[in-house]
Amino acid sequence: MIGPELFEQCKRKDGRAQQSLYMLYKARLMGLCRRYAADREEAQDILQEAFIKIFTNIHQVSAAGKLEGWMKSVAVRTAIDHYHKRKRSIVFPETDHTPEVASADYETMLDNLTDEYLVSLVNGLPEGCRLVFNLFVVEGYSHTEIAGLLGITEGTSRSQLHHAKFLLKQRLTTLGVKRYEKLA
Numbered sequence: 001m002i003g004p005e006l007f008e009q010c011k012r013k014d015g016r017a018q019q020s021l022y023m024l025y026k027a028r029l030m031g032l033c034r035r036y037a038a039d040r041e042e043a044q045d046i047l048q049e050a051f052i053k054i055f056t057n058i059h060q061v062s063a064a065g066k067l068e069g070w071m072k073s074v075a076v077r078t079a080i081d082h083y084h085k086r087k088r089s090i091v092f093p094e095t096d097h098t099p100e101v102a103s104a105d106y107e108t109m110l111d112n113l114t115d116e117y118l119v120s121l122v123n124g125l126p127e128g129c130r131l132v133f134n135l136f137v138v139e140g141y142s143h144t145e146i147a148g149l150l151g152i153t154e155g156t157s158r159s160q161l162h163h164a165k166f167l168l169k170q171r172l173t174t175l176g177v178k179r180y181e182k183l184a
Contacts, residue, residue: 007064010055018055025068026051029075035122035134036079042086050078076139080149083131121168129164136161 002024009017030047037043053074061070122130131150135141136157141149143157150157 002064002067004064007061007067010058011061013055021054022051025071029071032072032075033079035119035138036076036083036131038127042082046079046082047075049082050075053078072139076135077149080131083127084151121171122164124171125164125167129160129167132157132160133164133168 006017006020010021029050030043033043033046037046054071061067122133132146135146143154146157147154
């Protein structure tokens with residue numbers, strides 16, 4: 001968390017303060033951008049655009065304690081905007097069939113993995129599944145919010161999330177991480 005003095009200096013557009021803020025948060029926000037980007041270069045573009053928006057609009061934040069959450073929100077929305085520019089015609093498949101995923105077993109499998117490995121698995125998901133999974137599971141958005149951000153229906157958001165979980169479970173089971181058994 002940044003102090004009130006650095007926050008106020010950034011609001012006054014002090015270049016050194018902005019550089020300090022950038023250095024404090026670049027790694028954290030890059031990790032966030034990386035979850036939404038196809039590759040590292042795209043994530044860097046998103047990060048740069050997010051920081052431009054942050055420094056341009058920092059005056060909208062009322063207190064230093066609210067800055068980090070606001071910055072994360074700006075980065076997520078910038079990644080979504082970038083996604084829309086790049087993929088104007090992506091098709092999110094509608095499906096009546098939602099694969100079943102046993103939550104307890106799914107959580108147990110995830111607990112035994114490293115963060116790096118999980119990120120690589122999530123990044124390997126089809127783009128629609130990856131976006132919805134990140135927005136819902138990692139960022140905590142609701143299906144209603146995701147639908148609005150991505151221009152899809154809530155049902156499609158739910159379907160993409162279930163499909164993402166199904167694919168992750170399938171990949172983990174194939175790798176022998178833990179055997180999945182449906183509880184009766």
